[in-house]
Amino acid sequence: MINKKNLKKISDWLWEIPKTFRKDMRVTARIYASDKIFDSVESEALNQLINSATLPGIVKYAIGMPDIHQGYGPPIGGVGAMKLPEGVISPGFVGYDENCGCRLLLSHYPQKEIQPHMERLAAEIQKKVPSGLGKGRQIKLSIEQINKILEGGVPKLVEQGYGEKEDVENCEEKGKIEEADASYVSEKAKNRGRDQVGTLGSGNHFLEIQKVEEIFDEKAAKVFGLFKGQTAIMIHTGSRGLGHQNCTDYLKIVMNALPKYGIKLPDRELACAPFNSPEGQNFFKAMSAVCNYAWANRQMITHYIRKAWQSVLGEKANLKLLYDVAHNIAKIEEYEVDGEKMKLIVHRKGATRAFPAGHSEIPQKYKDTGQPVIIPGSMGTSSYVLVGTEKSKEAWHTVCHGAGRTMSRHAATRSIPPQDLIKNLKNKGIIVHCASLRGLVEEAPQAYKDINEVVEVVHQAGLSKKVAKLIPLAVIKGE
Amino acid sequence: MKYELLPHLADLKIRVFGKNKNELFENAMVGMFEGAGFAATKQIAKKEIGVESINSESLLIDFLNEVLYLASVNKEIYQKIIYREFSEHKIRAELLGKKIKRFDSEIKGATHHNLEIKKIKDYWQAIILFDV
Numbered sequence: 001m002i003n004k005k006n007l008k009k010i011s012d013w014l015w016e017i018p019k020t021f022r023k024d025m026r027v028t029a030r031i032y033a034s035d036k037i038f039d040s041v042e043s044e045a046l047n048q049l050i051n052s053a054t055l056p057g058i059v060k061y062a063i064g065m066p067d068i069h070q071g072y073g074p075p076i077g078g079v080g081a082m083k084l085p086e087g088v089i090s091p092g093f094v095g096y097d098e099n100c101g102c103r104l105l106l107s108h109y110p111q112k113e114i115q116p117h118m119e120r121l122a123a124e125i126q127k128k129v130p131s132g133l134g135k136g137r138q139i140k141l142s143i144e145q146i147n148k149i150l151e152g153g154v155p156k157l158v159e160q161g162y163g164e165k166e167d168v169e170n171c172e173e174k175g176k177i178e179e180a181d182a183s184y185v186s187e188k189a190k191n192r193g194r195d196q197v198g199t200l201g202s203g204n205h206f207l208e209i210q211k212v213e214e215i216f217d218e219k220a221a222k223v224f225g226l227f228k229g230q231t232a233i234m235i236h237t238g239s240r241g242l243g244h245q246n247c248t249d250y251l252k253i254v255m256n257a258l259p260k261y262g263i264k265l266p267d268r269e270l271a272c273a274p275f276n277s278p279e280g281q282n283f284f285k286a287m288s289a290v291c292n293y294a295w296a297n298r299q300m301i302t303h304y305i306r307k308a309w310q311s312v313l314g315e316k317a318n319l320k321l322l323y324d325v326a327h328n329i330a331k332i333e334e335y336e337v338d339g340e341k342m343k344l345i346v347h348r349k350g351a352t353r354a355f356p357a358g359h360s361e362i363p364q365k366y367k368d369t370g371q372p373v374i375i376p377g378s379m380g381t382s383s384y385v386l387v388g389t390e391k392s393k394e395a396w397h398t399v400c401h402g403a404g405r406t407m408s409r410h411a412a413t414r415s416i417p418p419q420d421l422i423k424n425l426k427n428k429g430i431i432v433h434c435a436s437l438r439g440l441v442e443e444a445p446q447a448y449k450d451i452n453e454v455v456e457v458v459h460q461a462g463l464s465k466k467v468a469k470l471i472p473l474a475v476i477k478g479e
Numbered sequence: 480m481k482y483e484l485l486p487h488l489a490d491l492k493i494r495v496f497g498k499n500k501n502e503l504f505e506n507a508m509v510g511m512f513e514g515a516g517f518a519a520t521k522q523i524a525k526k527e528i529g530v531e532s533i534n535s536e537s538l539l540i541d542f543l544n545e546v547l548y549l550a551s552v553n554k555e556i557y558q559k560i561i562y563r564e565f566s567e568h569k570i571r572a573e574l575l576g577k578k579i580k581r582f583d584s585e586i587k588g589a590t591h592h593n594l595e596i597k598k599i600k601d602y603w604q605a606i607i608l609f610d611v
Contacts (some may be wrong), residue, residue: 134581
């Protein structure tokens with residue numbers, strides 16, 4: 001087990017575990033953290049990062065973000081890029097919630113104008129967007145319809161009238177990975193997804209009505225359409241049961257195939273297959289389809305939120321999509337490494353892509369500024385909009401995804417009286433609409449690291465620059 | 480005791496007990512559902528299940544994930560296993576339980592993390608981690 005004394009401090013914001021630390025490491029491990037955050041990182045999370053450095057084909061570094069914490073196989077807040085075609089792809093390095101991610105919708109209303117309607121807005125949104133743990137959506141889609149979503153993603157939904165043209169443009173991958181192939185997603189996964197399009201899930205998934213509290217970068221804020229006091233809505237959810245089943249399905253397949261490829265790993269949950277193997281290709285096509293489903297899910301939720309918004313504020317009240325980012329995903333990206341151009345499969349597990357200005361894959365209107373990066377805070381705390389930088393290339397253009405837990409769900413339920421939590425949130429002026437008190441308490445802010453500290457690390461390390469800070473006005477967690 | 484909750488930062492961790500492996504598997508299933516939390520109805524639920532795997536540990540995880548699948552799509556939980564066939568590599572059984580109104584939280588999957596099935600004195604024991 002690693003001792004923190006084994007780490008080398010590279011800068012105030014960056015630490016390294018050299019690859020000589022353990023025989024099976026193929027690359028050095030790096031963690032972006034401040035001194036304070038570093039002291040709270042669990043040894044097991046560091047151990048998992050070291051394990052990730054053993055994956056065949058991994059290039060340069062196994063990287064941990066400042067919200068790093070223990071996961072299954074690779075840590076959450078982990079990034080690793082493998083060289084194609086023979087480097088591996090790993091379902092565990094994507095996570096059980098494939099394309100869990102976040103989007104921010106912007107209104108043109110300042111908070112003062114919205115405040116009198118806040119209770120009603122929160123109630124209407126909660127009615128229209130179920131958690132999916134009870135009844136789910138009333139409509140159960142057919143397998144054929146699910147296949148169309150798996151391959152069509154956001155563009156398919158917009159075509160069917162569930163969004164605007166800009167919703168496609170302002171979504172990572174334009175809401176659809178082309179390599180998606182629904183025939184590689186199991187019937188079981190599809191069955192689990194049939195009544196879940198447009199549902200939130202549970203745990204740390206949420207909807208929040210938020211206010212732009214502070215602007216750090218006026219120029220970028222103007223391009224993104226952000227202003228101080230503005231009302232916005234953040235959506236944090238993923239691929240629901242369909243994605244969890246896909247991960248379970250492929251973990252089993254790649255685990256069983258390890259002996260075939262002579263891959264030996266320090267942890268079964270790191271299970272992987274060469275990208276160019278049948279198992280690797282099938283997982284990539286299936287994962288891509290599931291990611292399309294997750295984007296479609298967030299798009300459908302957007303559609304229902306817009307309806308709720310308009311039912312309270314009138315037909316002309318619209319919400320524009322700033323951007324949608326995935327934070328559990330594996331993507332093919334091209335980089336120059338030590339003078340050589342190479343294609344990599346970049347795994348981001350609890351980590352968010354952050355492309356710089358000029359990158360071909362970001363929307364035209366953001367090209368001179370850089371990609372918006374949406375970082376959700378834990379319940380009742382701040383969220384952030386950042387902008388991608390050129391310097392983040394050292395981390396495969398990646399930053400953190402949130403705050404990371406410090407207290408177990410069980411400990412939170414035991415130590416935090418639900419009524420106190422609701423009272424505290426109310427005292428901050430935050431309306432709470434949540435069907436499950438247990439679900440609420442498990443997500444209490446004291447159970448998480450300080451998001452401001454986490455974001456400060458990526459800002460100071462130059463991986464992304466802060467553009468705006470948002471605070472919650474209403475938290476909605478589905479019936 | 481069928482199972483106990485153990486501390487874990489983000490997810491559901493349980494230590495399961497059983498007089499034999501049959502009981503261990505059943506208590507793991509019960510612990511998983513009670514860990515997730517649910518609101519049951521009075522309506523009875525029955526399902527046939529069949530799983531094959533490379534060894535006992537994988538069989539336990541594959542079994543729990545299959546149970547999770549059946550529970551999710553049918554909106555049910557299960558409390559008893561009526562075994563028809565049970566070995567190191569295979570389970571065929573009937574599951575008995577109840578229809579539910581809702582789950583309190585969603586289990587994403589049963590993981591292999593540090594999984595070990597072992598016999599301590601007269602009891603079988605396993606520690607299982609579920610991604611929540």
